[in-house]
Amino acid sequence: MSIDKRPLGEPALPASADPAQAVPKATRRDFLKAGGMLSLSSLMGTAALMAQTDDAKATIEWAEHFQKNYRLMSDEEKNEARIRLERRHSAEYGRKVTVDISGAQPGVLMGYALNVRKCIGCRRCVKACVEENNQSRGSRPGERIEWIQVLRMERGEFSEERMNHGYPEGLGIQVGGNAYTPVGQVLEGQFHYTPEAVPEKDATYMPIACMQCEKPPCVKVCPVRTTYREADGPVVIDYNWCIGCRMCMGACPYWARRMNVTKPVLPKDEMNPVTHYLGNRPRMRGVVEKCHWCLQRTRQGRYPACVEVCPVGARKFGNLLDPDSEVSLILARKNVFRLKAELNTFPKFFYFYD
Amino acid sequence: MAMNRIVRHALILAACAGFSAPGLAQDAEKKEVKETICFESRKGASEVTKREIRPGLPNVKCSPTTDAVLWYGDPYEDTVPMGKVPLLDKIPEGHAVVKPRTEKLSLASTCTLACHNGVTPPGFPKHKKPIPIPTMEAMVPDVKDLQHGRGRIWCLDCHHPTRRDKLVDNFGDPVSLDQPQLLCGKCHGDKLRDWRDGIHGKRIGEFASTGKKRWFVCTECHNPHDVQNGAHQRGFTQLKPEPPPQLPAGMKDARHEKVHPIAH
Numbered sequence: 001m002s003i004d005k006r007p008l009g010e011p012a013l014p015a016s017a018d019p020a021q022a023v024p025k026a027t028r029r030d031f032l033k034a035g036g037m038l039s040l041s042s043l044m045g046t047a048a049l050m051a052q053t054d055d056a057k058a059t060i061e062w063a064e065h066f067q068k069n070y071r072l073m074s075d076e077e078k079n080e081a082r083i084r085l086e087r088r089h090s091a092e093y094g095r096k097v098t099v100d101i102s103g104a105q106p107g108v109l110m111g112y113a114l115n116v117r118k119c120i121g122c123r124r125c126v127k128a129c130v131e132e133n134n135q136s137r138g139s140r141p142g143e144r145i146e147w148i149q150v151l152r153m154e155r156g157e158f159s160e161e162r163m164n165h166g167y168p169e170g171l172g173i174q175v176g177g178n179a180y181t182p183v184g185q186v187l188e189g190q191f192h193y194t195p196e197a198v199p200e201k202d203a204t205y206m207p208i209a210c211m212q213c214e215k216p217p218c219v220k221v222c223p224v225r226t227t228y229r230e231a232d233g234p235v236v237i238d239y240n241w242c243i244g245c246r247m248c249m250g251a252c253p254y255w256a257r258r259m260n261v262t263k264p265v266l267p268k269d270e271m272n273p274v275t276h277y278l279g280n281r282p283r284m285r286g287v288v289e290k291c292h293w294c295l296q297r298t299r300q301g302r303y304p305a306c307v308e309v310c311p312v313g314a315r316k317f318g319n320l321l322d323p324d325s326e327v328s329l330i331l332a333r334k335n336v337f338r339l340k341a342e343l344n345t346f347p348k349f350f351y352f353y354d
Numbered sequence: 355m356a357m358n359r360i361v362r363h364a365l366i367l368a369a370c371a372g373f374s375a376p377g378l379a380q381d382a383e384k385k386e387v388k389e390t391i392c393f394e395s396r397k398g399a400s401e402v403t404k405r406e407i408r409p410g411l412p413n414v415k416c417s418p419t420t421d422a423v424l425w426y427g428d429p430y431e432d433t434v435p436m437g438k439v440p441l442l443d444k445i446p447e448g449h450a451v452v453k454p455r456t457e458k459l460s461l462a463s464t465c466t467l468a469c470h471n472g473v474t475p476p477g478f479p480k481h482k483k484p485i486p487i488p489t490m491e492a493m494v495p496d497v498k499d500l501q502h503g504r505g506r507i508w509c510l511d512c513h514h515p516t517r518r519d520k521l522v523d524n525f526g527d528p529v530s531l532d533q534p535q536l537l538c539g540k541c542h543g544d545k546l547r548d549w550r551d552g553i554h555g556k557r558i559g560e561f562a563s564t565g566k567k568r569w570f571v572c573t574e575c576h577n578p579h580d581v582q583n584g585a586h587q588r589g590f591t592q593l594k595p596e597p598p599p600q601l602p603a604g605m606k607d608a609r610h611e612k613v614h615p616i617a618h
């Protein structure tokens with residue numbers, strides 16, 4: 001975005017996760033200021049004027065449009081943003097909507113573990129997530145968004161008939177007849193399975209959502225730095241700053257991110273009014289969203305919605321810094337793997353089996 | 355199985371009708387039409403009736419396609435303290451709660467009223483060997499070919515001989531139906547340890563290791579009577595899955611997923 005004017009040879013300042021310490025660069029507002037067109041005070045003045053004209057919605061939109069990136073906001077500005085959002089959403093959904101802005105607690109690093117041997121593929125976690133996180137739920141193409149995908153994988157079988165076949169025939173077999181038996185193949189299974197009942201005898205299931213990587217590729221590619229890793233672990237998005245470029249969707253190796261290609265469909269009576277700024281507050285058209293480990297719940301100490309609803313208890317959530325927490329004990333005691341560990345994304349979402 | 359359930363319901367209904375005034379019974383029936391009852395972990399185990407805790411905040415949200423609970427407004431609804439579990443001592447008093455099962459297993463009250471009323475009947479055998487009991491087999495067909503334990507255990511290894519609303523521990527002392535872990539842990543010690551540590555089974559509420567949680571006990575997820583039958587996979591009764599995700603725009607079906615996915 002901004003052109004680096006450092007003279008050649010001058011060392012770059014160390015990269016920092018905290019944008020307040022980052023090298024100052026031109027922001028949208030600086031650009032406006034520099035243009036001498038508007039200043040913050042004149043913006044406020046305009047906002048006040050518009051409030052007097054009784055067009056509250058326009059005022060809020062105006063202020064929202066010029067608010068900072070969430071990470072750069074002072075506590076006061078965050079609070080203003082919270083009040084603005086609460087007002088707008090309460091009016092829109094006809095009930096009291098709260099927008100939490102509480103930050104990371106010291107001493108907490110969130111972690112997740114899923115027992116792949118237990119999962120029965122019932123997709124209840126998928127639907128619980130939608131109930132909790134205010135995803136779009138329309139019926140036209142692109143209007144139904146789900147963050148968790150449950151992958152069905154074949155158990156497969158080897159057959160005696162094929163054991164001596166293959167190719168090239170008769171010249172010493174290079175590819176045996178059982179070569180393409182798709183046993184437990186990972187990540188090429190079925191997402192749209194619809195059997196009468198699960199679990200099926202010949203299948204295993206593997207739910208996939210955002211892995212909340214410690215080295216998230218999506219964060220690296222975001223041109224407006226609106227997606228970032230919070231201090232307690234989850235990778236979050238400030239929806240207001242998302243420009244909808246979908247770079248993060250391409251970068252994520254776990255297909256975790258979803259785009260609101262249409263205006264989200266969220267019926268008033270189905271809306272969850274308990275929201276977090278970085279979590280499940282209603283999104284707008286043209287922004288990207290994904291799992292954030294139910295920040296509106298976990299920041300208040302509650303389990304994520306998918307953990308609570310899994311009928312077989314396959315999903316475990318806890319504080320990685322607490323040696324007595326569920327995830328810590330699983331890491332200590334069970335056989336654990338990370339999905340696509342070879343990509344060095346270092347997920348805080350672990351799969352395990354008994 | 356289905357027949358068995360019908361019989362049970364009939365029994366419960368009969369028992370209720372006996373105790374409540376007819377007017378009340380009619381009221382209850384009228385209400386039941388509107389009620390949404392959803393199951394929690396497995397069908398036939400714990401159930402919740404949907405209601406509003408506060409205006410706009412339901413106690414649970416249920417799946418329109420499968421009647422399964424999808425979301426908890428209040429994770430501690432209708433719970434009581436769990437009671438003592440050996441070595442589960444790091445959790446503060448009152449932070450481990452369970453939903454009582456005794457009431458749900460209401461057949462127990464019928465049993466204890468009629469026959470198993472705490473008195474050892476004359477001629478009760480002194481040895482511990484299984485004996486076929488035709489009346490029981492007629493009433494609870496599950497017991498006829500009990501697969502759990504593969505013939506090495508029978509009724510009285512888990513149920514108290516004279517108090518049918520209780521389970522039984524290694525010393526012959528009664529165990530509450532709300533605390534089946536004290537019974538199941540007799541054999542499944544590794545699972546008991548993992549459950550106690552929060553690695554096996556399910557808890558809802560606060561995630562901190564010392565937080566307040568509702569613990570799901572063994573029988574809320576597993577049916578001990580038919581846990582090893584053919585229709586079960588990995589210890590669970592099969593159930594209907596929730597609907598699949600939306601198909602990509604322009605795609606008519608998901609047949610492409612079933613085509614051999616590995617290129618030759």
Ligand code: SF4
Nearest residue numbers: 119120122123125310
């Ligand atoms: S709710 Fe649990 S069992 Fe069902 S698909 Fe999700 S993880 Fe698997």
